[in-house]
Amino acid sequence: MKKTIDEHAARFSEAASSYDDEQDSTEYLACADLVVENAAPDADDVVLDLGTGTGAIALALAPDAKRVVGRDISEGMLAEARSKAEAAGIDNVEFGEGSFREPNYDGQVDIVTSNFAMHHLSDDEKREAIAIIADLDPDRFVLGDVMFFGEPDPDEPFYSPEVDDPATVGLLVDSLTDEGFVLTGVERVHEQVGVLVAERYGTASERVSIPTEDE
Ligand SMILES: C[S@@+](CC[C@H](N)C(=O)[O-])C[C@H]1O[C@@H](n2cnc3c(N)ncnc32)[C@H](O)[C@@H]1O
Structure with missing residues (x-):
């Protein structure tokens, strides 16, 4: 992580009131649409949206889901999300502090989503985050983010190198499969932006853990 959690939280809280107006890039909009489309909750599904920000994904999914839980480290972003939910009359969504x-959150989770947030973590922290998500035992995890499909062009980064730390698609796929997810979709929006759809089958006790080389 190139900044501490508190630094990221302060940075996003400061920009929260103008955040939505600035999210107009084709890549961000396409990525968000793909996350919503691939999450596809049913009426009895609970969705956990991590790095929910002003609720772009959470609020789009709420009408189809049983409940949506949005978590973020920035109080300013969460306040925007809550006021959008209230203005839209969406009452099956709950926004709160969480990383x-x-x-x-320790209730039912059927689908985890995260859009344009995980790239703030270092690669080790992304691996740790994916393990924590796996422990929540969702059927599906839909990750939209800045990620490298090839060698990023240093002259044209889609991200801010001083605050962002995107991973390669390979690292993300390895981390997901190491935690028992099966990759069921890869959507390449741009050389540096994509959506990964990862699913887990069966109940936790039915899943067989993959032995490591030492076992
Ligand atoms: C670029 S915004 C994306 C917000 C939203 N998901 C969207 O699609 O518009 C990134 C969000 O991730 C949050 N964030 C950064 N680091 C985080 C962490 N470690 N845990 C949870 N949220 C984090 C920030 O506060 C910010 O709201």
């Missing part, structure tokens, strides 16, 4: 490391 990838400590989602602050």
Whole structure:
């Protein structure tokens, strides 16, 4: 992580009131649409949206889901999300403080989503976050983010190198499969932006753990 959690939270809280107006890039909009489309909750599904920000994904999914839980480290972003939910009359969504490391939620989770947030973590922290998400035992995890499909062009980064730390698609796929997810979709929006759809089958006790080389 190139900034501490508190630094990221302060940075996003400061920009919260103008955040939505600035999210107009084709890649961000396409990525968000793909996350919503691939999450596809049923009426009895509970969705956990990590790094929910002003609720772009959470609020789009709420009409189809039983309940949506949005978690973020920035109080300013969460306040925007809550006021959008209230203005839209959406009452099956709950926004609260929580991070990838400590989602602050231990209820039913059928689908986890995260859009344009995990790239703030270092690669080790992304692996840890994916393990924590796996422990929540969702059927599906839909990750939209800045990620490298090839060698990123240093002259044209889609991200801010001083605050962002995107991973390669390979690292993300390895981390997901190491935690028992099966990759069922890869959507390449741009050389540096994509959506991964990862699913887990069966109940936790039915899943067989993959032995490591030492076992
Ligand atoms: C670029 S915004 C994306 C917000 C939203 N998901 C969207 O699609 O518009 C990134 C969000 O991730 C949050 N964030 C950064 N680090 C985080 C962490 N470790 N845990 C949870 N949220 C985090 C920030 O506060 C910010 O609201």
